[in-house]
Amino acid sequence: MASQSEPQDAGEVAIVLVNWNGWRDSIDCIRSCLALGHRARRIILCDNDSADGSADIIARWASGALDVPVADDCPLPLDAQARPASFATLDRAAAEAGDDGVGAELIIVQTGGNLGFAGGNNVGMRWALARGCTHVWLLNNDTVVPADSLTHLLSASCAAKAGLTGGMLADYEHPDRVQAFAGAMSLSTFTSRHLGIGERLPLPEPTRSIIDRHPLRVGEELYPVGASILASAGFLRDVGLMNEEYFLYYEESDWVMRNARRWPVVLAPESIAYHRHGASAGTSAEGTSVGSVAFLYRSRLCAAARFAPGRLPAVRRAILWEAARALARGRTAKSRAAWRALRGQVAVPISACAAP
DSSP, X not given: OOOTTSOTTOOOEEEEEEESSOHHHHHHHHHHHHTXXXXXXXXXXXXXXXXXXXXXHHHHHHHTSSOOOOOTTOSSOOOTTOOOSOEEEEEHHHHHTTOOGGGOSXXXXXXXXXXXXXXXXXXXXXXXXXXXXXXXXXXXXXXXXXXXXXHHHHHHHHHHTOSEEEEEEEESSSTTBEEESEEEEETTTOOEEEESTXXXXXXXXXXXXXXXXXXXXXTEEEEOOTXXXXXXXXXXXXXXXXXXXXXXXXXXXXXXXXXXTSXXXXXXXXXXXXXXXXXXXXXXXXXXXXXXHHHHHHHHHHHHHHHOGGGHHHHHHHHHHHHHHHHHTTOHHHHHHXXXXXXXXXXXXXXXXXXX
């Protein structure tokens, strides 16, 4: 009989991190994963052609040739000396073919291009499926996680035989505050919002009551937030991997829409990941991720075109109104980003376009 820490239906879990110019965050994330209670796990870091030498730096750290201190503001007491027992470096072709990396605890995959959030994660998920993993945990590299976080995800997933299981995001800089426990997407405007923002941690018992305190509005679809989301292998084989058309944003809501309720989608608010807000994409003085806000609008248009093409003119009008309002309020970066998306001028890297 399996113990509570290792649910009976949970075999080996692949923890997939996507890195793009973020080796410091990635190393702390890996450190936290090394302390996880569920021992049947492999860490797959997919480097999206970082310009800062991330793959080499992380490999040097893993080998013991480079010391990297834990971030001063880390909300968890990480072991600065913790390193993987072994590591291997693979190219994309070897990873997607399921190269075992000689059983290494950490596998660093050089994807060969900036494949975006979906493309980078898909490389890791193809490795996991080829290796026969029962679950894949997509975890943002700018998170750190407590030792029981994966156990809670697996327990919720196995109990419900779920396809997707979402964890709770806490604010890295304010660890007593919820960043989100799930997302909700409007099926009329295709806007998305995070649920639970600002609630105090630890949550009162029962923990799951937070879900009842934030009901969906009419016409909304619930989705797990992609910064910490567990997918079962059966779900991946049935529904498919992430849609790489988006490049950035809306991948998890697209997953839920494609699933069409074939597999249960559940939440595990007991599973916490401390997430740096906007660390992966960068933020502006406006508090908005300037480099990626155009992709947010682009992906919104893609989702509308895919799932409700009849609503696309209304969605375009809504974005036009949002652009005008942003301009009137002096938020010129957001306004320009919306205009670029409406005009089809948001460029996806060539390497992402060439992804299979």
